[in-house]
Amino acid sequence: MQPKYHRVLLKLSGEALAGDQKFGLSEEVVSRVVDQLVKVHGMGVEIALVIGGGNFWRGRQGTQMDRTTPDHMGMLATVMNALAMMDAIERKGIPTRVQTALNMVSLAEPYVLRKALHHFEKGRIVIMACGTGNPYCSTDTAAAQRACEIGADVLLMAKNVDGIYDCDPHENPGAKKYEKLTFSEILNKRLKAMDATAATMCMENRIPVLAFALGEEDSILRAVCGEKLGTLICND
Numbered sequence: 001m002q003p004k005y006h007r008v009l010l011k012l013s014g015e016a017l018a019g020d021q022k023f024g025l026s027e028e029v030v031s032r033v034v035d036q037l038v039k040v041h042g043m044g045v046e047i048a049l050v051i052g053g054g055n056f057w058r059g060r061q062g063t064q065m066d067r068t069t070p071d072h073m074g075m076l077a078t079v080m081n082a083l084a085m086m087d088a089i090e091r092k093g094i095p096t097r098v099q100t101a102l103n104m105v106s107l108a109e110p111y112v113l114r115k116a117l118h119h120f121e122k123g124r125i126v127i128m129a130c131g132t133g134n135p136y137c138s139t140d141t142a143a144a145q146r147a148c149e150i151g152a153d154v155l156l157m158a159k160n161v162d163g164i165y166d167c168d169p170h171e172n173p174g175a176k177k178y179e180k181l182t183f184s185e186i187l188n189k190r191l192k193a194m195d196a197t198a199a200t201m202c203m204e205n206r207i208p209v210l211a212f213a214l215g216e217e218d219s220i221l222r223a224v225c226g227e228k229l230g231t232l233i234c235n236d
Contacts, residue, residue, distance in 0.1 A: 004226030005153040007046040007120065010037075011143035014052035014081055016160040016214040024055060025084055029214070033158075034088045036220040037125065041094055045224055046120040048150055049127045050143040051085060053077025071135035075102060078139065082129035083107065095124040101133030101142070113149050120150075137197070144198035148205045155202060155209045156223050157194065162213035163231035164193040180232045193231070202233070209233040 012033070019026030041047060056077035057070070082098045089096045097119050098108035109115060111128060119126045131142035140157075147155040161169065162177070166189075169175040183203035187196055193211050202209055212219050212230025222229055 001043075001221065001225045003040070003043045003045045003224050005045060005224055007048075007150065007152050008040075008224060009048045009050065009143060009147040009150065009152040009155050010220065011140065011155065011157045012049060012051045012081075012085075013157075013159045013214065014054035014056065014077065016158060017051070017081060018055035022055075025081070030084065030088050033214070033220065034085070034092055036218060037089060038092050038094060039221055040224050041123075041125060043224075047125045048116065048120075048146060048152065049082075049085065049125065050131075050139060050146055051078055051081040051127065051129065052139040053081060056080055068135040071137075074139075075130040075133070078129045078131060079104065079107065082127045086127055089125055095122070096127060097124050098127045098129055101128070101130035104130075116150060138195050140194045140198040141201070144194075144201040144207070147207050148201060152207060155207055156220065157209060157211045158214035158220060158223075159211060160214065161211075162216060162229075164191055164211050164233075166191075178231050179228075180234070182236060183233060186233060193233075199233070203235060206235055208235075 019029040053074045057073050086096045086098050099111040100108045101111050116126045128146050131139050164178050165175040167175045183199050186199045210232050
Protein backbone atom coordinates (compact mmCIF):
# COMPACT_ATOMS: atom_id res chain seq x y z
CA MET A 1 0.00 0.00 0.00
CA GLN A 2 1.17 3.51 -0.83
CA PRO A 3 0.00 6.68 0.93
CA LYS A 4 -2.09 9.18 -1.00
CA TYR A 5 -1.31 12.01 1.42
CA HIS A 6 1.94 13.45 2.80
CA ARG A 7 0.52 15.25 5.85
CA VAL A 8 -2.77 14.34 7.55
CA LEU A 9 -4.74 15.54 10.51
CA LEU A 10 -6.68 12.73 12.14
CA LYS A 11 -9.65 13.71 14.30
CA LEU A 12 -10.52 10.89 16.70
CA SER A 13 -13.88 10.77 18.40
CA GLY A 14 -13.59 10.33 22.15
CA GLU A 15 -16.68 8.11 22.12
CA ALA A 16 -15.07 5.86 19.51
CA LEU A 17 -12.01 5.40 21.75
CA ALA A 18 -14.28 4.14 24.52
CA GLY A 19 -15.38 1.18 22.39
CA ASP A 20 -18.26 -0.93 23.65
CA GLN A 21 -17.75 0.18 27.25
CA LYS A 22 -19.07 3.68 26.32
CA PHE A 23 -16.89 5.45 28.90
CA GLY A 24 -13.17 5.90 29.40
CA LEU A 25 -10.59 4.29 27.14
CA SER A 26 -10.75 0.85 25.59
CA GLU A 27 -7.24 -0.64 25.54
CA GLU A 28 -8.26 -2.77 22.58
CA VAL A 29 -9.40 0.25 20.53
CA VAL A 30 -6.36 2.34 21.48
CA SER A 31 -4.02 -0.52 20.58
CA ARG A 32 -5.74 -0.99 17.22
CA VAL A 33 -5.47 2.74 16.44
CA VAL A 34 -1.82 2.91 17.47
CA ASP A 35 -0.87 -0.12 15.36
CA GLN A 36 -2.30 1.66 12.31
CA LEU A 37 -0.55 4.93 13.16
CA VAL A 38 2.76 3.08 13.38
CA LYS A 39 2.22 1.70 9.87
CA VAL A 40 1.19 5.10 8.49
CA HIS A 41 4.19 6.76 10.15
CA GLY A 42 6.46 4.10 8.65
CA MET A 43 5.26 5.17 5.19
CA GLY A 44 6.71 8.63 5.81
CA VAL A 45 3.35 10.33 6.38
CA GLU A 46 3.34 13.28 8.79
CA ILE A 47 0.59 12.83 11.39
CA ALA A 48 -1.24 15.26 13.65
CA LEU A 49 -4.03 14.14 15.97
CA VAL A 50 -6.93 16.03 17.51
CA ILE A 51 -8.94 13.95 19.96
CA GLY A 52 -12.38 14.65 21.37
CA GLY A 53 -13.23 14.20 25.04
CA GLY A 54 -16.74 12.74 24.90
CA ASN A 55 -15.65 9.44 26.44
CA PHE A 56 -15.02 11.34 29.69
CA TRP A 57 -17.16 14.46 29.48
CA ARG A 58 -19.63 16.10 27.15
CA GLY A 59 -20.67 19.74 27.59
CA ARG A 60 -24.35 18.91 27.52
CA GLN A 61 -23.90 16.96 30.77
CA GLY A 62 -23.43 20.24 32.62
CA THR A 63 -26.81 21.72 31.78
CA GLN A 64 -27.02 23.62 35.09
CA MET A 65 -23.66 25.29 34.54
CA ASP A 66 -22.73 28.34 32.57
CA ARG A 67 -21.61 27.13 29.11
CA THR A 68 -18.00 28.19 29.63
CA THR A 69 -17.41 25.86 32.59
CA PRO A 70 -18.43 22.55 30.98
CA ASP A 71 -16.60 23.52 27.80
CA HIS A 72 -13.37 23.95 29.78
CA MET A 73 -14.04 20.62 31.49
CA GLY A 74 -14.30 19.06 28.03
CA MET A 75 -10.92 20.52 27.13
CA LEU A 76 -9.40 18.79 30.15
CA ALA A 77 -10.96 15.51 28.98
CA THR A 78 -9.14 15.85 25.65
CA VAL A 79 -5.84 16.16 27.53
CA MET A 80 -6.44 12.83 29.29
CA ASN A 81 -7.02 11.18 25.92
CA ALA A 82 -3.98 12.90 24.39
CA LEU A 83 -1.64 11.76 27.18
CA ALA A 84 -2.94 8.19 26.99
CA MET A 85 -2.46 8.13 23.23
CA MET A 86 1.03 9.62 23.53
CA ASP A 87 2.05 6.91 25.98
CA ALA A 88 0.65 4.15 23.76
CA ILE A 89 2.39 5.48 20.63
CA GLU A 90 5.75 6.00 22.34
CA ARG A 91 5.65 2.44 23.69
CA LYS A 92 5.77 1.45 20.01
CA GLY A 93 8.95 3.50 19.55
CA ILE A 94 7.47 6.52 17.74
CA PRO A 95 8.43 9.92 19.23
CA THR A 96 5.34 11.95 20.06
CA ARG A 97 4.56 15.40 21.41
CA VAL A 98 1.38 16.68 23.05
CA GLN A 99 0.62 20.36 22.51
CA THR A 100 -2.22 22.07 24.37
CA ALA A 101 -4.18 25.21 23.54
CA LEU A 102 -4.32 25.96 27.29
CA ASN A 103 -1.03 26.24 29.17
CA MET A 104 -0.22 23.05 31.08
CA VAL A 105 3.55 23.26 30.96
CA SER A 106 4.14 20.48 33.47
CA LEU A 107 2.23 18.07 31.21
CA ALA A 108 2.71 19.22 27.63
CA GLU A 109 3.98 21.95 25.34
CA PRO A 110 1.85 24.99 24.54
CA TYR A 111 0.50 24.78 20.99
CA VAL A 112 2.85 26.69 18.70
CA LEU A 113 2.52 26.18 14.95
CA ARG A 114 6.24 26.49 14.20
CA LYS A 115 7.04 23.92 16.89
CA ALA A 116 4.48 21.54 15.44
CA LEU A 117 6.01 21.88 11.98
CA HIS A 118 9.48 21.30 13.46
CA HIS A 119 8.22 18.10 15.11
CA PHE A 120 7.04 16.85 11.72
CA GLU A 121 10.51 17.49 10.30
CA LYS A 122 11.95 15.38 13.14
CA GLY A 123 9.57 12.50 12.42
CA ARG A 124 7.35 13.02 15.47
CA ILE A 125 3.60 12.58 15.76
CA VAL A 126 1.91 15.67 17.20
CA ILE A 127 -1.22 15.42 19.36
CA MET A 128 -3.11 18.70 19.71
CA ALA A 129 -5.30 18.91 22.81
CA CYS A 130 -7.73 21.37 24.46
CA GLY A 131 -9.54 22.13 21.21
CA THR A 132 -9.01 25.75 20.21
CA GLY A 133 -8.67 26.76 23.86
CA ASN A 134 -11.95 28.67 23.64
CA PRO A 135 -15.43 27.79 24.88
CA TYR A 136 -18.28 27.56 22.36
CA CYS A 137 -15.92 25.83 19.90
CA SER A 138 -16.16 22.10 19.21
CA THR A 139 -13.22 19.77 18.69
CA ASP A 140 -14.40 19.46 15.07
CA THR A 141 -13.73 23.19 14.72
CA ALA A 142 -10.34 22.72 16.41
CA ALA A 143 -9.48 19.91 13.99
CA ALA A 144 -10.44 22.05 10.99
CA GLN A 145 -8.46 25.02 12.28
CA ARG A 146 -5.34 22.95 12.99
CA ALA A 147 -5.63 21.23 9.60
CA CYS A 148 -5.67 24.65 7.94
CA GLU A 149 -2.75 25.92 10.03
CA ILE A 150 -0.45 22.98 9.36
CA GLY A 151 -1.42 22.75 5.69
CA ALA A 152 -2.78 19.21 5.95
CA ASP A 153 -3.61 17.44 2.71
CA VAL A 154 -6.78 16.01 4.25
CA LEU A 155 -8.78 16.03 7.48
CA LEU A 156 -9.63 12.45 8.47
CA MET A 157 -12.59 12.21 10.85
CA ALA A 158 -12.73 8.81 12.56
CA LYS A 159 -16.10 8.36 14.23
CA ASN A 160 -18.32 5.56 15.49
CA VAL A 161 -20.44 5.69 12.29
CA ASP A 162 -19.19 4.55 8.86
CA GLY A 163 -19.90 7.81 7.07
CA ILE A 164 -22.50 10.55 6.76
CA TYR A 165 -26.22 9.75 6.50
CA ASP A 166 -29.30 11.82 5.75
CA CYS A 167 -30.58 10.95 9.24
CA ASP A 168 -29.42 8.99 12.27
CA PRO A 169 -28.81 5.37 11.11
CA HIS A 170 -29.15 4.15 14.70
CA GLU A 171 -32.69 5.46 14.85
CA ASN A 172 -33.70 4.88 11.22
CA PRO A 173 -32.59 1.62 9.55
CA GLY A 174 -33.55 3.14 6.18
CA ALA A 175 -31.11 6.05 6.50
CA LYS A 176 -29.27 6.86 3.27
CA LYS A 177 -25.48 6.99 3.33
CA TYR A 178 -23.72 9.57 1.20
CA GLU A 179 -20.52 8.54 -0.61
CA LYS A 180 -19.62 12.13 -1.51
CA LEU A 181 -20.85 15.56 -0.46
CA THR A 182 -19.84 19.15 -1.01
CA PHE A 183 -19.35 21.50 1.91
CA SER A 184 -22.29 23.54 0.58
CA GLU A 185 -24.52 20.46 0.86
CA ILE A 186 -23.33 19.84 4.43
CA LEU A 187 -24.31 23.41 5.32
CA ASN A 188 -27.54 23.60 3.32
CA LYS A 189 -28.85 20.21 4.48
CA ARG A 190 -27.69 20.97 8.05
CA LEU A 191 -26.13 17.55 8.34
CA LYS A 192 -24.65 16.89 11.76
CA ALA A 193 -21.49 15.14 10.58
CA MET A 194 -19.42 18.22 11.39
CA ASP A 195 -20.40 21.63 12.69
CA ALA A 196 -20.94 24.57 10.36
CA THR A 197 -17.85 26.46 11.51
CA ALA A 198 -15.59 23.48 10.76
CA ALA A 199 -17.23 22.87 7.38
CA THR A 200 -16.91 26.54 6.38
CA MET A 201 -13.25 26.66 7.42
CA CYS A 202 -12.36 23.58 5.37
CA MET A 203 -14.38 24.84 2.40
CA GLU A 204 -12.66 28.24 2.38
CA ASN A 205 -9.20 26.63 2.65
CA ARG A 206 -9.98 23.78 0.24
CA ILE A 207 -9.12 20.98 2.65
CA PRO A 208 -11.07 17.77 1.88
CA VAL A 209 -12.62 15.84 4.75
CA LEU A 210 -13.10 12.08 4.91
CA ALA A 211 -15.57 10.82 7.53
CA PHE A 212 -15.35 7.10 8.28
CA ALA A 213 -15.78 4.52 11.04
CA LEU A 214 -12.86 4.01 13.39
CA GLY A 215 -14.09 0.48 14.11
CA GLU A 216 -13.67 -0.81 10.55
CA GLU A 217 -10.58 -2.97 10.01
CA ASP A 218 -7.49 -0.88 9.13
CA SER A 219 -9.75 2.09 8.38
CA ILE A 220 -7.12 4.75 9.19
CA LEU A 221 -4.50 3.01 7.07
CA ARG A 222 -6.95 2.56 4.19
CA ALA A 223 -8.06 6.20 4.41
CA VAL A 224 -4.46 7.47 4.24
CA CYS A 225 -3.85 5.27 1.20
CA GLY A 226 -6.87 6.69 -0.61
CA GLU A 227 -9.05 3.60 -0.49
CA LYS A 228 -12.75 4.24 -1.01
CA LEU A 229 -14.57 4.23 2.33
CA GLY A 230 -16.81 6.47 4.40
CA THR A 231 -17.98 9.79 2.99
CA LEU A 232 -15.77 12.31 1.21
CA ILE A 233 -16.56 16.00 1.65
CA CYS A 234 -14.93 18.46 -0.73
CA ASN A 235 -15.54 21.70 -2.59
CA ASP A 236 -16.89 20.17 -5.79
